Amino acid sequence: MGPHxxxxxxxxxxxxxxxxxxxxxxxxxxxxxxxxxxxHHPLFYVVFGLLTNFFVLFGVVKKNEFVxxxxxxxxxxxxxxxIIMVCIFPVVFSCYVSSGLFVHREFYGIESLRKAQxxxxxEKTGIESELAIxxxxxxxxxxxxxxxxxxxxxxxxxxVGIMAGIFAQIAMILANALNYMEYVxxxxxxxxxxATNELERAQPLV
Numbered sequence: 001m002g003p004h005x006x007x008x009x010x011x012x013x014x015x016x017x018x019x020x021x022x023x024x025x026x027x028x029x030x031x032x033x034x035x036x037x038x039x040h041h042p043l044f045y046v047v048f049g050l051l052t053n054f055f056v057l058f059g060v061v062k063k064n065e066f067v068x069x070x071x072x073x074x075x076x077x078x079x080x081x082x083i084i085m086v087c088i089f090p091v092v093f094s095c096y097v098s099s100g101l102f103v104h105r106e107f108y109g110i111e112s113l114r115k116a117q118x119x120x121x122x123e124k125t126g127i128e129s130e131l132a133i134x135x136x137x138x139x140x141x142x143x144x145x146x147x148x149x150x151x152x153x154x155x156x157x158x159x160v161g162i163m164a165g166i167f168a169q170i171a172m173i174l175a176n177a178l179n180y181m182e183y184v185x186x187x188x189x190x191x192x193x194x195a196t197n198e199l200e201r202a203q204p205l206v
Contacts, residue, residue: 006199090169
C-alpha cells in the first residue's frame, strides 16, 4: 500500500467490501432459488431482491460513487420499511396462526385438485396421486377433528400463536439489524470511495 492510499474500511473485524459482496451474492442466490422453485413469496419481493442485490453488488465491485450513493438510500428505505414490518407483521402472523388458518392451509388445494380431476387434467399433469394423498390427509384431519376438544384446541392455538408471533418478531428484528449493518457498511464504503477519488485527483501528475 502506497503512502497516499487509504486503508480499506472495516466494520469491527469485517472488511466492508468483501462482506457486502458476500451478502449480495447470498441475497442473489436466495432470490434466484425462490424464483426457480416457486417458493411462496410475492413475486415483487423476489424481483426486488434480485435487482437490489445486483445494484449494490455492482456499486461495491466497481467502486461506483453514484451507485453506492443510491444503494445507501435504498438500504435506508428498506430499513425504515423493516421497522414498520416489525411493528405489524408479528401481530398479523400471530393472529393468522391463532385463527387456525395456518394449520388448515395445506388442505385448501384439495378442491382445486378435484376440479382438475373432473376436467380430466390429471391425465396430463399427473396430479391423481396428489389428489389421493390430499383426500387421505383430509379424512385423517376430519377424523381427528371429531375427537378434538374445541376449548383445549383454542387454548393451544392461542399459545402457539403467541409463540409464533414472538419468533417472527425476533427473526424480523435480526433481519432488520442485518439491513442496518449493510446500510452502515455501504455508507462507510461510499465515503472511502469518495475520499480515494479525491485523493487521486489531488495527486500531482508525474
